[in-house]
Every structure is written in structure tokens, then in C-alpha cells.
Amino acid sequence: MRAVDVIASAVANTFRAKTRTALTVLAIVVGAFTLTIxxxxxxxxxxxxxxxxxxxxxxxxxxxxxxxxxxTTGGPTEYDPDRTTSSLGGAPxxxxxxxxxxxxxxALAAIDGVERVSPVHPVSxxxxxxxxxxxxxxxVGSFIPGMRLQLAAGAQPDADSAQPQVAxxxxxxxxxxxxxxxxxxGATATIGVTDADGLQTTVxxxxxAVAEDSFGAGGSSLTPNDALDxxxxxxxxxxLTEAQRGxxxxxxxxxxxxxxxxxxxxxxxxxxxxxYTGTTVADQLGxxxxxxxxxxxxxxAFAVIALLAAxxxxxxxxxxxxxxxxxxIGLMKAMGxxxxxxxxxxxxxxxxxxxxxxxxxxxxxxxxxxxxxRALAGGLFADxxxxxxxxxxxxxxxxxxxxxxxxxxxxxxxxxxxxxRQDPIESLRYE
Amino acid sequence: MAAIASPPTPIITANDVHRSxxxxxxxxxxxxxxxxxxEEGESLAIVGKSGSGKSTLMHLLALLDEPTVGSxxxxxxxxxxxxxxxxxxARNQTFGFVFQQFFLTPSATVLENVVLPLxxxxxxxxxxxxxxxxxxxxxxxxxxxxxxxxxxxGGQKQRxxxxxxxxxxxxxxxxxxxxxNLDSATGAIVEDILFTLNRExxxxxxxxxxxxxxxxxxxxxxxxxxxxxVGDSVRSAA
Numbered sequence: 001m002r003a004v005d006v007i008a009s010a011v012a013n014t015f016r017a018k019t020r021t022a023l024t025v026l027a028i029v030v031g032a033f034t035l036t037i038x039x040x041x042x043x044x045x046x047x048x049x050x051x052x053x054x055x056x057x058x059x060x061x062x063x064x065x066x067x068x069x070x071x072t073t074g075g076p077t078e079y080d081p082d083r084t085t086s087s088l089g090g091a092p093x094x095x096x097x098x099x100x101x102x103x104x105x106x107a108l109a110a111i112d113g114v115e116r117v118s119p120v121h122p123v124s125x126x127x128x129x130x131x132x133x134x135x136x137x138x139x140v141g142s143f144i145p146g147m148r149l150q151l152a153a154g155a156q157p158d159a160d161s162a163q164p165q166v167a168x169x170x171x172x173x174x175x176x177x178x179x180x181x182x183x184x185x186g187a188t189a190t191i192g193v194t195d196a197d198g199l200q201t202t203v204x205x206x207x208x209a210v211a212e213d214s215f216g217a218g219g220s221s222l223t224p225n226d227a228l229d230x231x232x233x234x235x236x237x238x239x240l241t242e243a244q245r246g247x248x249x250x251x252x253x254x255x256x257x258x259x260x261x262x263x264x265x266x267x268x269x270x271x272x273x274x275x276y277t278g279t280t281v282a283d284q285l286g287x288x289x290x291x292x293x294x295x296x297x298x299x300x301a302f303a304v305i306a307l308l309a310a311x312x313x314x315x316x317x318x319x320x321x322x323x324x325x326x327x328x329i330g331l332m333k334a335m336g337x338x339x340x341x342x343x344x345x346x347x348x349x350x351x352x353x354x355x356x357x358x359x360x361x362x363x364x365x366x367x368x369x370x371x372x373x374r375a376l377a378g379g380l381f382a383d384x385x386x387x388x389x390x391x392x393x394x395x396x397x398x399x400x401x402x403x404x405x406x407x408x409x410x411x412x413x414x415x416x417x418x419x420x421r422q423d424p425i426e427s428l429r430y431e
Numbered sequence: 432m433a434a435i436a437s438p439p440t441p442i443i444t445a446n447d448v449h450r451s452x453x454x455x456x457x458x459x460x461x462x463x464x465x466x467x468x469x470e471e472g473e474s475l476a477i478v479g480k481s482g483s484g485k486s487t488l489m490h491l492l493a494l495l496d497e498p499t500v501g502s503x504x505x506x507x508x509x510x511x512x513x514x515x516x517x518x519x520x521a522r523n524q525t526f527g528f529v530f531q532q533f534f535l536t537p538s539a540t541v542l543e544n545v546v547l548p549l550x551x552x553x554x555x556x557x558x559x560x561x562x563x564x565x566x567x568x569x570x571x572x573x574x575x576x577x578x579x580x581x582x583x584x585g586g587q588k589q590r591x592x593x594x595x596x597x598x599x600x601x602x603x604x605x606x607x608x609x610x611x612n613l614d615s616a617t618g619a620i621v622e623d624i625l626f627t628l629n630r631e632x633x634x635x636x637x638x639x640x641x642x643x644x645x646x647x648x649x650x651x652x653x654x655x656x657x658x659x660x661v662g663d664s665v666r667s668a669a
Contacts, residue, residue, distance in 0.1 A: 002553045009550075016538050331534045334495055336523030337551045338516065425490050428530065 001341045010348035014356075017321065021353060024310070024317040028357025028404060029364065031307035035400050036365025037390060038303055042296030044373065044391035049289055051150060051386065060257035062264075062278040063120075064108060064271060065250055066098040099247045104276075111274055113255055113267040119248040123232045126192040126200060128168070128222060130176045135192065138172075140232065141221040149223060150386050153181035154209035157225035164228035166191070167209035169221065181210040191222065193232055196239030203231045212386060253278060307404060310357070311411040314350050318415035322346065329419050330427020343413075343420035350412020351405050358404035362397050440507040441468040442603060442635055443492050448501035450487050450658075461487040462498070463658035471602065474629045474636040476646035479655035486607065488655060489639045493526055493605050494518060523552050527596030527634075529625075531608035533588045537581035541572065541591050544580050548599040566594040570624065586617035593624055603635040604628065610645060622648065 014021055100119070108117045120142065127135035149156060149167055157165045166189055170181060178184040184207050192202045205228045224232065237245050255267055264280060271278040322329070329342060369390035381387050450462040461484045469475055469492070479485040490496040491503055494510050503510045505521055513521065527548075535544045546554075546563040554562075567573045570590045575583065583591065589609065596604050606625060610618030622645060629636040638649060646652050647666070654662035 001551050002555075005550050005553075012539075327532075327534055328536055331528075332547070332551060334493075334522065334528060335548045335551050336519035336521070338519050341551075424495050428534070 001337060001345075006341065006344050006348055007352075010345055011352050013321070013325075013345075014349050014352045017317075017324070020317055020320065021356075024313045024353055025357045025360065027310035027313040028307065028354060028408070029361040031303055031310045032358040032361025032400060032404050033365045033368075034306055034361075035300060035303035035404075036362045036392070036397065037369050038296055038299035039396050039400065040365065040369045040390040040392050041299065042292065043393055043396060044388045045292050045296075046289065047391050048387045049292070051148075060255055060259070062253045062255065062267070062271075062280050063250055064117075064253050064276050064278045066100050066104060067272075067275050067277055099249055100251060101243070101248075102246050105251065107274060108251060108253060108271075108276065111267075111270050113259075113263070113270065114253050115256065116254040118252050120250040120252055121229075121233045121237075121248055122250075123193065123224075123229065123236060125222065125232065126194055128172070128176070128189055128191050130178075130187055130189055133177045134175065136172065136175055138191070139221040140191070140229075141223050142229065149209060150212040152210040152212050154185040154207070157208055157223060159226050161225055162227050163225075164203065164205035164231050165208045165225040166205040166228055167211045167223040168207055170210050170212055173210060184210055189222075191228075191232065193236045195236050196244075199238070201235045201238070203228065203235055205231075307407055311407050314353055314408050314411040315414050317353070318346060318350055318412055319418070321349070322415045322419045325419075326422065326427045329422050330424045333422065333424040334428065339420040342422075343416045346416035346419045347409055347412040350416065351409045353412075354405040354408020355401065357408070358401040361404075362400055366392050366397070439471060441504075442471040442506055443467075443469040444504040444507070445488075445492060445498075446502045446504070448488075448491055448498035448503065450484075450491060450496065451499045460658055462491070464501070465655075465658075465660050467492075467653065467660065469603075469635060469637065471635055472629075472633045473651060474626065474649040475638070476649035476652045477637065477639045477655060478641060478643070478646045478652060480641065483655045484658040485639050485655045489605055489607060489637065492637060493528070493603075494522055523548055524599055525602050527599065527601035527604040529589070529592050529596050529604060529606040529609045531611040533592050533612070535580040535588060535591060537579065539580060540576065541567065541578050541580055541583070542576040544591055545594045545598055547595060552599065562598055563594075566598040567591075569597065570594045585613050586620065589613060589617070589621050590624065593621070593628075597628065597634075601634065603637060606636065606638045606640075608640055608642075609638065610640075610642065618645075 105117055105119060108114055123140040125138050125140045128138040129135035151167075152170045154167070157167050168176070168184065168189065173181050173184050176184065176189070178187070187207050188204050189207050190202045190204050192200055194200050205224065208225075209223075211223060253271075255264065259267070264282075268278045268280075333339070333342065369392065373389040373391070376389050377387065381389065445465055445467040447464050447466050448462055449460065449464055452459045452461060465484075465488060467488075477485045477488060487496070491498055494503065494505065497511070505513075505525070510518065536547075542560065542563050545566055546559040549559045549562060564573060564576060567576055570593060572587065572590055572594060575587065575591075580588065580591065589612070593604075593609075596606075604625070609625065610621055613621060625636055625638070626648060628634050636649070638645060640646055650666055652662070652664050652666070653660055
């Protein structure tokens with residue numbers, strides 16, 4: 001029997017007992033549907049996180065701070081007038097980091113695996129305005145090469161450009177006097193900063209992009225390119241001593257973009273030994289992603305249980321089918337059908353049922369999932385543009401269908417083996 | 432019967448075959464030493480009461496079963512020496528089967544039922560259709576090719592079964608009570624078809640029956656009782 005005939009007759013046999021097949025298929029549909037939705041949920045959320053990670057920072061950078069000794073010991077710390085600490089968030093006394101200077105830059109650059117190091121000078125802007133319009137309070141974020149903002153208009157700020165460029169959040173478009181996001185592109189924004197002497201100066205920059213709100217960067221802060229960042233730092237450093245200018249609390253360290261997770265861990269270990277703390281973007285989001293993955297895993301487990309139940313349905317359906325067709329099987333074997341082909345016939349039938357169930361289930365899951373996320377995007381998640389709760393990628397859909405077919409095949413082996421073992425004489429005598 | 436100068440190899444030979452079922456106390460000897468030669472082109476009736484072992488003998492001759500003791504040869508080749516694949520091929524290409532209970536797939540069309548041996552043999556779709564229609568033509572059923580088997584009368588069903596037995600151009604047709612489920616008029620028609628095939632196409636016919644009239648039409652008649660051949664008579668030339 002040719003393979004094509006095996007498939008053709010398996011498909012034909014599948015539809016012979018329509019009610020029985022329909023019910024079995026339905027059971028698989030439920031499992032495949034659930035699996036599609038839960039996987040889609042994981043895909044959607046993780047895709048959004050990935051996009052956001054790109055807007056928070058590039059993959060090959062680490063934020064480095066110097067560990068303050070006091071942070072690790074108990075009790076009160078002896079006052080040292082030469083050492084200033086600054087608290088980065090959290091309760092006072094927690095997360096203490098030490099100021100760093102040029103010596104630290106050299107020390108960091110010497111650590112194995114560090115390709116480049118640059119100090120981070122936090123810029124605190126007073127306001128932003130366009131022309132003579134109203135000035136609004138604003139914060140300034142940082143833009144690291146390789147990072148990608150989610151844009152409503154314009155292009156990513158050019159890190160290498162000598163021209164000061166800025167990306168403004170979409171919420172600033174109207175207050176700054178633009179009709180829409182596109183109208184803002186190319187306009188000049190004026191950013192005001194206060195220097196060490198308390199005098200206010202301004203820096204002009206070209207608006208090259210309007211960034212979407214997201215829970216990453218770009219949400220409510222201006223994103224400058226390097227040229228603008230340097231200009232702002234220079235403007236606010238007027239009046240500082242040389243030593244003060246060289247001081248900073250955070251540095252950005254670049255490492256090999258192809259570094260494996262283990263290599264990054266090793267680098268963090270070396271930084272730690274040298275007295276520094278390195279944090280990658282992945283670290284910052286790691287816990288979050290791990291929780292999402294955990295939830296999706298649990299949801300998928302439910303879907304798999306549903307599929308498991310459905311696979312017993314397949315076993316049952318096909319056992320009945322083998323029983324019904326005892327004489328037909330006997331006849332085929334009497335006519336010289338090899339046992340292997342009989343096995344193939346029934347396991348193909350099981351796989352066909354699996355394919356039907358998974359294709360219908362995945363199709364329905366995609367329809368419902370798309371509908372639900374579209375509805376939610378306009379409602380519950382209206383503040384998170386670009387966020388699709390349930391997203392689908394062809395690879396995972398294909399994987400689901402193939403996995404369900406494989407499960408169905410496995411379930412089918414029991415009845416198929418029984419059919420293949422049948423003795424033609426006994427089968428033909430069977431009433 | 433005309434004398435033959437050098438007798439050709441019998442198409443099927445059974446050498447002292449025994450067939451037992453079960454063990455020990457429950458052992459049942461269905462056949463207790465049967466030797467038999469079936470010549471190519473003859474028509475042979477195996478008669479006996481139910482339980483006599485005639486069906487078991489047919490199963491052994493058709494290579495559907497293996498003797499407990501003894502051997503069955505197909506064209507002089509011991510069936511035990513054949514590999515499973517060769518055995519399947521022999522059954523598929525050398526034998527055709529006609530059963531009392533028809534064994535048609537009710538939901539499939541007449542043509543699909545008829546070409547089943549060809550499908551199993553791996554013959555292409557177009558060739559299957561051509562040969563299936565030719566076999567149906569021969570049995571005057573060509574107009575029923577697309578009908579579902581369930582919608583046929585008993586006589587039509589048995590003709591479909593004969594078409595199925597014929598479609599692979601077998602050398603031997605085994606018929607197990609071919610007229611058992613038919614009224615006498617229809618049964619006579621089916622008998623005529625079988626004997627025509629035997630006479631005109633030289634297909635060896637082995638009929639298992641307890642119908643004396645049917646057995647009387649065969650060239651040779653073998654009576655089986657309690658697992659032994661008790662009579663082997665050749666019909667006197669008409």
C-alpha cells in the first residue's frame with residue numbers, strides 16, 4: 001500500500017464515524033486552544049518586555065556603581081569627611097554607593113572583559129520649552145548606543161552626531177505647541193539647566209523623535225544623544241572644581257555583545273571582587289521575565305493536562321474503531337497487507353484526528369486571542385501602546401500543532417498495535 | 432480427464448498437514464494428517480459438516496495459517512521458506528477470496544471495495560481504476576461503480592466480492608460458502624460466474640461448501656470428516 005493511499009484511507013476512515021470523531025476532535029480542540037492562548041500570552045508579554053528592554057538600554061552594557069563599605073557592615077559607620085555617599089533610591093542608609101573618580105575609571109577599564117567605560121553624569125534639567133512657549137518641567141534620561149526607543153514619530157537619536165538631538169515623550173507634544181507628533185520633528189527645543197553657581201542657562205537641541213509611553217525609558221523623560229548630553233553636563237558643571245567635575249556615582253561599562261550569560265556572570269563576579277556592582281538590563285528585568293515565564297508555564301501545564309485527557313479520548317475512539325473494523329482488518333491482512341501497514345493506517349488516523357483538533361484549536365485560539373488583545377489594547381492597556389497581550393508567532397503555533405499531532409500519534413500506537421497484531425482468520429470469523 | 436505426458440507441478444500441495452488448537456487437556460486436533468494436491472486450473476470442492484476441519488484446511492491452503500505439523504507448498508515452494516513479505520505478496524497476487532459474509536466496507540463505493548487488493552499491492556490510482564472497472568464490467572456491475580456497497584442487494588454484493596477476487600488476476604480463487612447467503616436463483620448465477628472463470632480463464636477454484644449441488648459441479652470433490660480426508664472423487668467427464 002502506497003503512503004499516499006495509507007493517508008487517503010486514514011483520512012476517509014476518520015470521517016466514517018462522524019459523531020465519534022467530532023467529539024474526540026473537540027476534546028483536542030479544547031487542549032490546543034488553551035495551549036495556543038497561554039503560549040500567545042507568554043509571547044505577547046515577553047515580546048513587549050524585549051521591546052522595552054531595547055528602549056531601556058542596550059544588551060552589551062552594564063551600569064556600575066562603587067560599593068560603599070558601610071553598606072555591608074552592621075552598626076553605625078564612622079564619619080569620614082573625605083568620603084561622600086549618595087543614596088540611590090530606597091530607604092536612607094540602604095543601597096549606599098560611593099562616589100567615583102578618574103582612578104575608578106582606570107580600575108574599571110583594567111578589569112578583564114571590560115571593553116570600554118564611561119562615567120554617567122546625571123543631568124537634572126529644569127524645564128523644556130519650544131521657542132517662547134510655556135516651559136514645562138522635564139527630566140533627562142540617557143541614551144546608550146544600541147538602545148531603541150519606541151517611536152511615535154521621527155528616527156532614533158543619532159549617538160554619533162555632533163548635532164545636539166533630543167527625543168521628547170509623546171505626552172509633551174501638545175503642551176509644547178505641536179499639532180501632532182510629526183509636527184514636532186525638526187523643531188528646536190530649549191532645555192534649561194542650573195549650574196553650580198545657581199545660574200540658569202539653556203541648551204538648544206533639535207527634536208528628532210517622539211517616543212511612545214512605555215514602562216521603560218522615554219516614558220516621561222527627554223532622551224538626549226551624546227552631543228546634547230555632553231552640552232547639558234558642561235552647562236550644569238560651570239562653577240564646579242576640577243575634582244568635582246571628575247566625580248560621578250555611576251559608570252557605564254561596555255562588554256562583548258556576544259558574551260554568554262556565564263561570561264556576563266563572570267564579569268559581574270570580577271567587578272564585585274574589585275569593589276564594584278555591575279547591573280545589566282537583563283538583571284533589572286530578569287525577575288519580571290522569570291515571573292511571566294513561570295505563570296505561562298503553569299498555564300501551559302493546564303493546557304497539557306487537557307491534551308492528556310484528550311489523548312485518552314483518541315485511544316478510546318480508535319480502540320472502538322479497531323473493534324468495529326475487525327473483519328475489515330482481517331480481510332486486508334488476508335489479502336496480503338503487511339502488519340506494519342495496518343499499524344501505519346491506524347496511527348495515521350490518530351495523527352489525522354490530532355491534526356484536525358490542533359489546527360481548529362490553534363485557529364480558534366488565534367482568532368479569540370487577537371480579538372481579546374485588540375479589545376484590551378483599546379481599553380485596559382490603552383496606556384501601553386505597542387502592547388499586545390496575546391501575540392502569536394508562526395513557530396510556536398506550528399510547534400503546538402506538531403506536538404499535538406505527536407501526542408495523538410503516541411495515543412494511536414496502542415490501538416494501532418492491537419490492529420496490527422490481529423490474526424486474519426480470527427478476524428474473519430469474528431461476528 | 433486427458434492424460435498428461437509430464438504432470439506439471441501442482442499449484443498447491445499439502446503434505447500430511449496437522450493443525451491443533453490449544454494445549455494439554457484442551458487440545459483440539461482440527462486436522463489430523465491431510466495430504467492433497469491441487470492442480471492448476473481444476474475446480475475443487477472441499478465438503479464436510481461444520482466442525483469437520485474443512486475451513487481450517489482452506490485457511491492452510493490459502494497460506495492464512497500454518498500447519499502444526501506438515502507443510503504446504505505453493506508451486507513446489509515450501510511456504511515455511513517464504514519470508515513474511517513474500518508470503519504477503521503471494522497472498523495478494525496469487526489468491527482471490529470470496530466469503531459467505533461478503534466482507535465489504537459498507538461506506539466505501541463498489542469500485543473502492545473492488546480495488547482493495549490493488550491498493551494493498553501499491554498499484555497507482557489510475558491503473559486501479561482501469562482494472563477495477565474492467566473487473567466490474569466482467570460481472571456486469573460497471574454501472575454500480577460509484578454506489579456505496581451498503582446499497583447493494585445480496586447477489587450484487589457477492590458479484591462485487593467476485594470482482595474483488597478477480598481484480599488482481601489471481602491464479603487461485605478460494606470461495607468459502609459463496610452461495611450460503613443467497614437465494615437459490617441468485618446462488619446459481621454466482622456459481623455460473625465462478626465456473627465460467629474457472630473454465631474460460633483457467634483460474635483454479637477451491638470451494639468450501641456443504642452444498643452438494645455446488646460440490647457436484649466441481650471437477651473434484653474432497654470430503655473431510657473429523658480432520659481427515661475420507662473421500663476424493665473425480666467427477667466423471669460429462
